[in-house]
Amino acid sequence: MTSTRLPGKVLLQAGGKTLLQHHTDRLREAGLDVYIATTTNTTDDVIAEFAQQEGLKYCRGDEQHVLSRFYTCATKNELDVIVRVTSDCPLIDGHLIKDAIQKYLTLEDDLVYLSNVLDRTYPRGFDFEIFSIRLLEETYRKARAQPEIEHVTPYIYQQKIKGTKLVHYTRTTDASQYRLTVDTLEDLQLIRTLIEEHQAQHLSAEEIIRIMEITPELSKVNAHVEQKKLSE
Numbered sequence: 672m673t674s675t676r677l678p679g680k681v682l683l684q685a686g687g688k689t690l691l692q693h694h695t696d697r698l699r700e701a702g703l704d705v706y707i708a709t710t711t712n713t714t715d716d717v718i719a720e721f722a723q724q725e726g727l728k729y730c731r732g733d734e735q736h737v738l739s740r741f742y743t744c745a746t747k748n749e750l751d752v753i754v755r756v757t758s759d760c761p762l763i764d765g766h767l768i769k770d771a772i773q774k775y776l777t778l779e780d781d782l783v784y785l786s787n788v789l790d791r792t793y794p795r796g797f798d799f800e801i802f803s804i805r806l807l808e809e810t811y812r813k814a815r816a817q818p819e820i821e822h823v824t825p826y827i828y829q830q831k832i833k834g835t836k837l838v839h840y841t842r843t844t845d846a847s848q849y850r851l852t853v854d855t856l857e858d859l860q861l862i863r864t865l866i867e868e869h870q871a872q873h874l875s876a877e878e879i880i881r882i883m884e885i886t887p888e889l890s891k892v893n894a895h896v897e898q899k900k901l902s903e
Contacts (some may be wrong), residue, residue, distance in 0.1 A: 796851025
């Protein structure tokens with residue numbers, strides 16, 4: 672709730688539902704349990720209340736030590752594989768994640784980190800990272816730099832754990848120029864347009880990308896917005 676660029680963004684609405692509701696509804700389409708790792712700040716009491724209302728499990732922890740929140744959530748719920756997503760992606764595609772999970776599981780290797788964020792061919796807003804409890808536990812024990820603690824996975828994908836293997840989930844063509852995450856008012860404007868005029872909350876990632884391709888004026892709404900760097 673304390674986002675610096677757009678405070679309270681996950682509870683802002685599009686099409687009569689909060690962005691967080693869209694987000695969790697679409698995540699459930701992956702057929703996996705959804706967990707919310709929020710903070711102990713009183714400002715995030717509303718997030719915990721949302722989780723309770725939706726029947727979602729949640730954990731609360733330090734605002735800055737996001738890594739500890741993920742580790743606590745994973746160990747408390749005895750997870751062996753974790754899919755990390757961020758809550759500012761209301762159009763994330765659960766079916767895409769389901770497919771990626773199947774690919775991950777066929778590899779049968781708990782040193783694999785599989786994602787669509789390092790070799791980026793999907794728009795921001797469909798991001799996911801998949802890794803084992805083994806990698807998360809070692810990261811929790813050894814990571815010390817602030818970006819590693821705040822962003823959870825840099826220690827893993829920078830291959831600081833011996834034997835870590837990076838596997839990329841990609842499209843055949845590059846659609847990374849589109850921005851479908853929400854950090855600013857312009858981002859929110861685009862998401863609202865997609866949901867309220869194109870019913871994007873019911874569409875797949877590929878169908879949403881197609882809308883962006885055939886409606887070039889949409890991408891101009893937030894084309895100037897820059898993603899924050901790890902150090903920011």
